[in-house]
Amino acid sequence: MVFGSCLGSAALKTIRPVGFHVHFPRYLLTSSKSTSVSVPVSQATTRASPIVGRWLLGLSGMTFGAILLGGVTRLTESGLSMVDWHPFKEVPPFSEEHWRLEFEKYKKFPEHEHYVKERGEMSITQFKFIWYMEFIHRMWGRTIGAAFVFPAIYFFYRGYFSPVMKSRVFIYAGLIGFQGVLGWLMVRSGLKEPRRPAGLPPNENYIGVPRVDHYWLCAHLVSAIILYSLLLWGSFNHLASHSLVKPFSSVKRLKAYGHMGKALTFATIIYGAFVAGLDAGLIYNSWPKMADKWIPDDLIVSRYGSTVRNFLDNPTTVQFIHRMLAYTTVLTTGLLWVNVMRLGVACTGPRIRNAAHLVLGAVLGQSLLGITTLLCYVPVSLGSLHQCGGVVLLSSLLWFTHCLRAVPK
Structure with a gap:
């Protein structure tokens, strides 16, 4: 069977009532009075679980805001305006003299x-704008740290965390601290003289554009995405209560599509970071072809050395791979949606069906944003929305796969 179907009535007779000793995974709750499960639930008190869940959801929302602010900071070329990094004592200059010294x-x-060569002298007012953009981004990160640490200490003290949740809290803490370190390493990479491209003849003049290293940019973004995903998934575990769905034969296929969609979305975001770091969105601003060709001539060029280096450092190749990953993501999530629709709401239940609709809407919206951003030469507004659109798509896939956990194995 291509798309599978619900189990027949004879098969369903073999399913024992939820109140009996069905061997669900340990994280599933069962009840003799209800067919409702929470997947999974902390071993903390029933009263504490929603509180912890709302805290995690709030932290994931703040992390989403940090990703948005980071995109705006990069697109406004503000990220290198603060040339120092102090974990606890960064404050704005409080007088014109201090502003002058900072400038x-x-x-x-x-x-x-580079700014002077391209646009002329920078005024102190212009400097204040880019400085405050970077300052707000940094302070938002520190606010996330405070919003994590103080409630976490309180929840530990009150016994709100299960043993599993306690270990996860330390993972969250490590990622938040690591994110701050990565941010500074990224900024520091952009304060150096621009690297001469590999393979450029020695006698050829090169005027470099100062930019952060695209590997550090990618690491900074990816670590934020991982933190966001873990926080959001944790909030689902504490807040989402799914109604049990009768087993159906295609559940493994749907889970495979969901996991594949998450992996492809994550890979597309990684190459989106490479596109941003190499300014690869400012070349081949046409669609569906790249200029007038499906495969550009400079996809693999010798001056980058090996083929692998082309895949990582060549702006043309990076943009091409980003496009191909996006197409594959659209195809995979489209098949996910088709499979769910073929099964019908009587088989999957309304929540899984609605989650599939959410995934389809997110991937179509993100695709439209990506094409428009490219054709418009990456304006700040569209570039920021496109970056956030990738996170929204990943979030919808996380929710879809979480809903599938209500289907007994």
Whole structure:
């Protein structure tokens, strides 16, 4: 059978009532009075679980905001305006003299020199704008840290965390701290003189554009995405209560599509970070072809050395791979939706069906945003929305796979 179907009535007679000793995984709750399960549930008290869930959901929302702010900061070229990093004592200059000193520090780095060559002298007002953009982004990150640490200490003290949740809290803490370190390493990489491209003849003049290393940019974004995903999944575990769905034969196929969709979305986001770091969105601003060709001539060029380096450092190749990953993601999530629709709501239940609708809407919206952003030469507004659209798509796939956990094995 291509798409599978619900189990027949004879097969369903073999399913024991939920109140008996059905061998569900340990994280499933069973009840003799209800066919409702929460998947999974902390071993903390019933009263504490929603509180912890709302806390995790709030933290995931704040992390989403940090991702949005990071995109705007990069697109407004504000990320290199603060040339120092102090974990606890960063405050805005409080007088014109202090602003002047801060501006003079900025002028010592290649970013300012490049700005002058491209646009003329920068005014102190313009500097204040980019400085505050970076400052807000950094302070938002510190706010996330505070919103995590103080409630976590309280919840530990009150015994709100199960043993499993306690270990997860330490993982969250490590990722938040690691994210701050990665952010500074990324900024520091952009304060150096631009690297001369590999393979460029020695006698050829090269005027580099100061930018952060795209590997550090990717690491910074990916770590934020991982933190966001873990927090969101944790909030689902504490807040979502799914009604038991009768087993159906295609559940493994749907789970496979869901996991494949998450992996492809994650890979597309990684290459989206490479596109951003290499300014690869400012070349081949046409669709569906790249200029007038399906496969551009400079997809693999010798000056980058090996083929692998082309896949990582060549802006043309990076944009091409980003496109191909996006197409594959659309195809996979489209098949996910078709499979759910073929099964019918009587088989999957309304929640799984609605989650599939959410995935389809997210992937179509993200595709439209990506094409429009490319054709419009990556304006700040569209570029920021496109970055967030990838996170929304990943969130919808996380929700879809979480809903599938209500189907007994």
